[in-house]
Amino acid sequence: MKFKAEVDVMPLDALLDPQGKAVTSAMGNLGLSQISNVRIGKHMTLWVDADSKEAAAKMVDDACQKLLCNAIMEQYRFVVEEIA
Amino acid sequence: MKFKAEVDVMPLDALLDPQGKAVTSAMGNLGLSQISNVRIGKHMTLWVDADSKEAAAKMVDDACQKLLCNAIMEQYRFVVEEIA
Numbered sequence: 001m002k003f004k005a006e007v008d009v010m011p012l013d014a015l016l017d018p019q020g021k022a023v024t025s026a027m028g029n030l031g032l033s034q035i036s037n038v039r040i041g042k043h044m045t046l047w048v049d050a051d052s053k054e055a056a057a058k059m060v061d062d063a064c065q066k067l068l069c070n071a072i073m074e075q076y077r078f079v080v081e082e083i084a
Numbered sequence: 085m086k087f088k089a090e091v092d093v094m095p096l097d098a099l100l101d102p103q104g105k106a107v108t109s110a111m112g113n114l115g116l117s118q119i120s121n122v123r124i125g126k127h128m129t130l131w132v133d134a135d136s137k138e139a140a141a142k143m144v145d146d147a148c149q150k151l152l153c154n155a156i157m158e159q160y161r162f163v164v165e166e167i168a
Contacts, residue, residue, distance in 0.1 A: 009127070010127065010129070020128075023128075023151065023152070024130075026151060027147060027151070029129050030146075030147070030150050030151060032143055032146060032147050032150075033133060034097060034132055034143060035130050035131070035132050035135040035147055036130070036131045036132075036133070036141060036142075037129075037130060037131040038128060038129070039128065039129050039130070040125045040126060040127075040130070040132040041126070042124060042125070043092045043093070043094065043124075043125045043126060043127035044104075044107075044117050044122060044123065044124050044125070044142045045094070045110075045120060045121075045122070046117070046120070046122040046123070047121040048118055048119050049118040049120070049121045050118060059116055059118060060119075061121060062114075062116060063111060063114070063116050064117055066116075067107065067108050067110060067111070067115050068107070070135075077158060082159060
């Protein structure tokens, strides 16, 4: 079966996010000063061939820990859904 | 009222995503060759002060078009939810 996973990797809440800070202050210059606290991370989509949703989730979790997410600075979460 | 928006900005489907391609081939080296078609974009969270959910969504859409998304190469989508 084929599954699609959507992974979000974000900077840990406790860490400063300089890119997000820069964007937050740019919002003011664009007349969007009601927008605050921008934080920027990565969004990844990927396909997984697996026998079950659990097996697919296990593989995605593995991929996050080994490659996609740097646990020292980032946290991740993901959802898996069947596509075929 | 305060709203939280989650924005995903992804490379257009028609475009090559070299970063995603590199990660896809790295998956094979990690023993995760069942994972394919990785595409990598940005995930952003932000807070909006607005009178209604519609007004908040309008502002986020504005921010995406003016700053967060380069429409030539990227597409965006977002969800808004009330937090307080």
